[in-house]
Amino acid sequence: MAVLLAAALTTAGTAGLAQAADEAPIPVAITGTERLGLSLNGEPEEERYPQIELQLNAPGEVGEDEQPTPVHQGPYTVTIDATELKGFAKLKLPCAVQAGGLTAVCEENDLYPGGQFNPDYDIRVDLLAGAKAGDTGKIKVTGAGEGLAFTGHEVDVLVGGPEIRMKKLPAPPKGFSAGDTYAAPLAFRNVGSMSADGVLLRFSASRGMSFPETYSNCSYAEEDKDNLIRYRKVVECAFEGEFEPGKAYGTETPVKVATEKFAAYDIFGYWFSALGAKQATARVEGGTKGTGPELKLKEVPVGDAAGYGKYAGEIDLPANSKYDLDLTGSRVSGKQGETVKVPVTFANNGPAWIGSLRAGGEPFGFYVEIPKGAKVAKAPENCQEADSPAQYLCWADTPFLENTERAYAFELRIDKVIEGAKGKISLPKWEGGNPNEADPANDDGWIVLNGTGDEATPGDTGGTGTGGGDNGGSGSSGEGDNGGTDTGGSTGGAASGTDGGSEGPDDGGLASTGSVALLTSVAAAVALAAGGAFYVTARRRRTS
Incomplete structure (x- = not known):
């Protein structure tokens, strides 16, 4: 029996190895810069940066909030061969540089779907004395590893070409x-x-x-x-x-x-x-x-x-367009110990949209003060405690389209009934005001708890009325919304029905300009002062 069992295990192991050997290799693409022109005109460089960027890409992709799982585990190498540039160029190569300084071998482990979590390689190329117009050569990039099939990549290098x-x-x-x-x-x-x-x-x-x-x-x-x-x-x-x-x-x-x-x-x-x-x-x-x-x-x-x-x-x-930011609170009544829903809305009444294109879609914030006698039982996911439990900082993502509004649903527990207790909702202020704001008068809103209707709420354009008999304005209560949700419509470009985005602007982007830059920079300062978290996703440089 022992002999038969050993034979069976041996056979099964051999079959497993045969099956693994029969699996098709995983294709790996080496992508990145395809052409590089080296100047002879003597113009000074703004910055001595790598001109060549290479990336490994494997099949599949990783979701935004997904933990990446390797598609391959095991060693492999990537070889960068620039020997054709000998005599007219010198290189700064990644990884282990071999004799002569024109070849590098990079030893790696593991590959992930897509390219974001895979190795990338930066190469700097400079001319030697004596290089002349028309000198040319290729940088050849190859890969090798068991169970992997690499697609080679070449970078054409030309000296003194058109610029x-x-x-x-x-x-x-x-x-x-x-x-x-x-x-x-x-x-x-x-x-x-x-x-x-x-x-x-x-x-x-x-x-x-x-x-x-x-x-x-x-x-x-x-x-x-x-x-x-x-x-x-x-x-x-x-x-x-x-x-x-x-x-x-x-x-x-x-x-x-x-x-x-x-x-x-x-x-x-x-x-x-x-x-x-x-x-x-x-x-x-x-x-x-x-x-x-x-x-x-x-x-x-x-x-x-x-x-x-x-x-x-x-x-x-244009630089002189106007938009109308409008913060609106609500008037709510409740008994001691009761938890009440308090909707807050933030609208852009247009006519202009807030693209925040130069700032890469940075959010901007507004403050919500909690009325006396109440505490936050549940805050919208876009809001967090600021200086104290009585003040919250809420974030509005950009782009913020024209003629749309965001709903933020707070839930407040009334610990003590105080007639006409108020909490102000306001944008950060900066010296000189916002030159693109069409109507600063409605920039503030108010939360009123157990009001009489006679409370002064300057800047508020209304406010929803909910709860036990408190007379307020009309509108959506925002029930069931635990974040900033867009409602309303927009007009314009082919993509106008889609709000949001996280990627940066076109290559060659300039510094942030205009009131949007002011708004976002002020909000960032507010976040730091409040001890709030600013989440930034660092993305590797890409080449096309």
Whole structure:
């Protein structure tokens, strides 16, 4: 029996190994930077950062609040081979650098779905003395590991190629406001050592903008429809021809950018790339073509070199839009020992939306004072105790669309009945006020417990009436809502029905501007002063 049992276990083990060997290897994609141009024009760099970023991607994805589980456990290696750059470049490589300094071998363990939790690699490339225009080579990246099938990746490196600088966009005309159309003169200068054989133009606009004209050599698309922070209407145009070094070129006619009535600090940006005529045309042919005339380029005077930059092609429009923030409390009655529901609403009555695009969708806060004689039995999930149990700090996520409101449902326990007890609901204040607030008079709201109806509630636009016989305004009680929930409607762009988003703005984003930046920075300071937690998700850099 013992012999038979041993034989059976041996057979089962062999079968298990055979089954594991028959499993298909897990595909692993190496993605990231595909092309790198190294300049010979002597322009100083703003920052010596890695120009090449690489990432490992495995099948599947990890949910936002999900604990990642490896799709593979075990050792593997990633090799970065830059020997083709010998003689004209030196590299700063990650991991273990081999003799000669142009090859690195990275030893890793475990792979996760997607790319967020997998290794990434930064590479810095600098020219050696004696490098000349036209020097070229490839950086080859490969991987190896049992049970894994890596897709190789190559980075094409070129010395002294075409280098594109965008012309800075002019300020809008005086009095420009939401609903007006901005005429964008798009132009670039080739500051490189070689001509560009064709270029690609890409321009984009956030939710509050649109393009009233289309062009036959351009394709049209929408990106990130489910994320209003990153949502863009995108146009790509292909241009053939030779664009010589030292010369500047611009569109024959400005590109019209229309703004919606709700627009406020929306972002228009453009970018020329020396992608090459073949690749540029292929990109445009693969999209939805415009129906209008062809957009053409012409040579233009170079002008002042300071008028061009790597990241100059962006503008925020318009800067003078108004929105009406409105905090509303409620009037509630109850007996001693009773717990009552107290709805609070925070509305943006428009006409402008609050996109907070430059701030990356940072939330902003407001204070809720608890009336005397009561304590919080249950607070909305978006609210937390601030300086004391009698004061709460609530957060409103952005974007905050026009003509929408958020409901916050508090539950208060009445420990002592105090007739006409009041608690103020207010936004943080800062010197000079908010220049984009259309009606500061309704920025405050009030909670009134066991009121008589004669209590002064300056700034409140009404308030809901609930509870035992207290006469107040009318409205939704917010029952069953334990957070800030949007109600109401909005008008405008294709993605206007979707609120929220957490990703950052387009690449090349500038510092936060305008009252939204003021609002969010003040709220952040309030949070720190109150000891509140500010949750920030750090995301690894990505390349496209």
